[in-house]
Amino acid sequence: MNKLIVKKAAVLGAGVMGAQIAAHLANANVPVVLFDLPAKEGDKNGIVKKALDGLKKLDPAPLASKGKLKFIDAANYDEHLPLLAECDLIIEAIAERMDWKNDLYAKIAPHIGADAIVASNTSGLSMNALAQGLPEAIRPRFCGIHFFNPPRYMHLVEIIGTQSTDAGTLDALETWLSSRLGKGVIRALDTPNFVANRIGVFSILAVMHHTQAFGLGFDEVDALTGPKIGRPKSATYRTADVVGLDTLAHVVKTMQDTLPNDPWHAYFTTPAWLQALIGQGALGQKTRCGIFRKQGKEIQVLDLAAQDYRKSAGEIAADVDAILKMRNPADKFAALRACPHPQAQFLWAIFRDIFHYAAVQLESVADNARDLDFAMRWGFGWAQGPFETWQAAGWSDIAQAVAADIAAGKSMSRVALPAWALESGRTGVHTAEGSYSASKNAYVPRSTLPVYQRQLFPERVLGETALNPEKTGETLFENDGVRLWCLPAVDRKIGIISFKSKMHTIGDEVLDGLIAAVRHAETTLDGVVVWHEAPFAVGANLQQVGEACAAGQFDKLEETVEKFQRASQTLKYAQVPTVAAVQGMALGGGCEFVMHAGKRVMALESYVGLVEAGVGLIPAGGGCKEFAVRAAEWAAQSATPGEVFNFLQPVFQTIAMAKVAKSAVEVVEMGFAKPSDTILFNANELLFVAIKEARAMADAGYAPPPMARGIPVAGKNGIATLEMMLVNMKEGGMISAHDYKVAKSAAIALCGGEVETGSLVDEEWLITVERRLFVELLKTPETQARIKHMLETGKPLRN
Structure with missing residues (x-):
């Protein structure tokens, strides 16, 4: 494996993600040329300069210090494409339109250096299809490199190779991303929305479906789906506001358009109430109004029944709260299934359906269960991935309960659990020898890339042999x-x-x-x-x-x-x-x-x-x-x-x-x-x-x-x-x-x-x-x- 040296990088697209990716490269002292379209009036670099000015105002700050801004140069496609010849890494981060990306690739191809890596920050488009827009000579050095927002703080980066990508290129890039940019790297398969967004967006859609089915309020659901179950404080609906309701709808539309044969396809649609908010320009945090809004000092939440906003309360029923405080995961899940309260049934339902979806889709979205769990931990801030949660709660009991609900028509899909999930004697998917790969029907060990030898106490998934710093040495x-x-x-x-x-x-x-x-x-x-x-x-x-x-x-x-x-x-x-x-x-x-x-x-x-x-x-x-x-x-x-x-x-x-x-x-x-x-x-x-x-x-x-x-x-x-x-x-x-x-x-x-x-x-x-x-x-x-x-x-x- 040749070592990747990035003396200079380029980022194509000065939107929210492109500008912040450039900022994090600058944090690492990598000089960056940030490109966008030429401004129609005034300074042709006006679009990029406005984006750079915006970096100084964002909170949390994408820049480790405002002084890092000096490492980013503004450029536009009309005047500065020859600068690409000096760049060792070129990251395309424009809007999720295949035709726009192909047009840009045709424009930049003559200027790309002979050894430069070219990567797309697409969140879900086919990398093999995108590769067709580049000359054959560049395709071995082309791959997906999907950062999560905000790039400085979110640990996950998904690398997606194509049929033409050179294996050494992927190894070198993973090494560089891990050590130089500090990322947790997952090798994702070239499937729509890759790993984290595929599982994470389904989880959001499942929460939305069951919110309506159990008649719960958005604030009530956020109280249930935040730290109480090992998820971020922003829970579900606040997270949607932060991401942007239009962005969420776009990702859902991608799943709808590209996954026609997914057994859950009927749920890949934007709810009418969400479409109405988007139509009104209430896009979430960026418009200061979405599912939640702030009126003075009061946080208000959308009430669908009243068709208006009300004060956010988000109370959890006492008996449900008591269940969530149980220390033993097996006891907790058994109690949720047995409790008749709608909040308890809602929680069991969202866990059941994410377990079901992750098991069915594992073979097509990820190499192994460890990658899927890490993707959810690093990309969505979950304390445990879905397979870890399932394994902790007792694999066999949960599998039988999920299968029973599928048979009874309670689950979101009637598709059966895969045979491997129901194998007699199975206690989980994470073991001392590795994590289960559905595509290989084997347990896969961790990467042996030398960069990981620098991690003496790396993050581990539940069930892996883990060194405890307090008891090691x-x-x-x-x-x-x-x-x-x-x-x-x-x-x-x-x-x-x-x-x-x-x-x-x-x-x-x-x-x-x-x-x-x-x-x-x-x-x-x-x-x-x-x-x-x-x-x-x-x-x-x-x-x-x-x-x-x-x-x-x-x-x-x-x-x-x-x-x-x-x-x-x-x-x-x-x-x-x-x-x-x-x-x-x-x-x-x-x-x-x-x-x-x-x-x-x-x-x-x-x-x-x-x-x-x-x-x-x-x-x-x-x-x-x-x-x-x-x-x-x-x-x-x-x-x-x-x-x-x-x-x-x-x-x-x-x-x-x-x-x-x-x-x-x-x-x-x-x-x-x-x-x-x-x-x-x-x-x-x-x-x-x-x-x-x-x-x-x-x-x-x-x-x-x-x-x-x-x-x-x-x-x-x-x-x-x-x-x-x-x-x-x-x-x-x-x-x-x-x-x-x-x-x-x-x-x-x-x-x-x-x-x-x-x-x-x-x-x-x-x-x-x-x-x-x-x-x-x-x-x-x-x-x-x-x-x-x-x-x-x-x-x-x-x-």
Whole structure:
């Protein structure tokens, strides 16, 4: 397999998907040329430039940083097609019209480089039919590459080969997509709507059918089909609004037109009420009105009986809710089948029909059951795929119940379950040897592509042999808070420190364990990695802090803060390299540990920040100290050594406003990490790369940095300048008196205390200042009220 190197890419079509695919390529530092039709008036690149401007306004942000926009160049088909010759990857993402795509392929074909991969982002058109629109020489390098919306955040990409696609091309593309763009890749068969949309859209149609059959409201159904059954918060009808009702109708129409022999074909139609909404221009979220709408602060839902909107309630019956809380899946499904309440019967019906459809269609839509389940998890946000859910609930019992409903005419189709699903002794489709392939009548193991060797703990489907990070490897040290362990097969001399607390909060047991684990590593290992599955750490254990405040144990709290600072310093000045492997949230004290590690390896989706101001506190695990030290280092490289204030001003705003970086790129931009740190797009590669980084540092003769001293600080003048900002904000009613007090404390800590400007201090002085200010804030009733409110509601209190 030749390695795919993409030095430059092109995206054809600057619509919603095309622009966001270009954005994610730019996130990965791939220069992109984004094409569209020439504008009829003014700048011929006007259509693309408008799309690029729109990228900066979208939420969630498609760009990891607005600065990534510089990697995207605007182009149009009239003037810039020769630029395609420079592109190693060309992704077509125009509207789902075969004739339009063929016209475009004819236009671009003369300009495509000899080795370039050409791919269509079609969501369901035949790839073999599309390939006929390209010259024969290009067809071995042509395939489908179906991203899901939004491309930055949705893990799934479906690759669809044609009869002509070179196998090595698909392997190289899968490798690149997995590692460079961080995607979960499924090899889909060339059938209408491929895997995820085929199963997912059928699931939506089944929900719509049974909503009407059982007389339920749209809000009621969304309450039932969201997190309660392992689906996203947007559930069914809110998801339809987000996707766009016109888009949903188009996908349904594709199934209607291209699947005439599907046994469920009668249901591949847009309900009359949905057609009416589309006809009125109520297309969902993009028109601010669809199945749901917002009137003032009130969320309203369409009521078909009243032919009008009403307040959304979405209540679940108590007996049905009790069933959904059952832990044993087999008991839960048996109870749903037995319960006469319409909500329970509705839930059984939608599960029954998705099990039925997935089993019948497996042979024609996917190579194996694992691919189908992952497609639904990664593309639709389901906690489990349909086969996993079926297997967990007891394969044989569910299969017999589905078959009985088919025989009784209760299911949406009378087609029989395939024989393999009813085999005697079958316990599921996922086993230690692989996942069942209906087309091969065999269990298929996972891909052996080398890129997957970088994923030490990949996602697994239910029933697969799964390595559990908490029980894997060789334990070297352990207490109630952390486990120090290693993976001998990877590197016996690089230790892994994993927090054991819920959400990886940092309490006394974690602090004691971290310090002890690093000391152990210094004497027996070559380096350590701080890693556990996301989140990295959501901050200090507020429960412990709140209880100590209530008991008036402020001396004990000061001791804990001092221990926190010592733990951070231990990471920074360890005699072996320390690498923080970060994914998900690293907030408050978690952020401070990230800042103090010798190096950081971060997943792109890392959300890092010093958020202590939200509970009326300041960073005191060394966070303020570390920024003061970095300010001095920055100033030493500038034209005015000792002038640290210009560095501190944006840092002060970040801390006072509890800003959180929303990507690893922003983590670096906001100063929580360094430009030399490593950013990965696939979080499953995090531990592998972090171990390799620690090994490289050790082999290079790692020595910790010398303890900083002679640190010039901003002192009184810096504090006074920052306080002027606070005075204006307080007088303008933008912050409360306690907000003022908290922010001023942060200013004092960042500026090195109330000393003369330019005074030289050491790190011990700085952490003493931040510790004293932190404890003073803890003693205030306002901060104690904020901590209590956060513990009770999970939300900040503004007092």
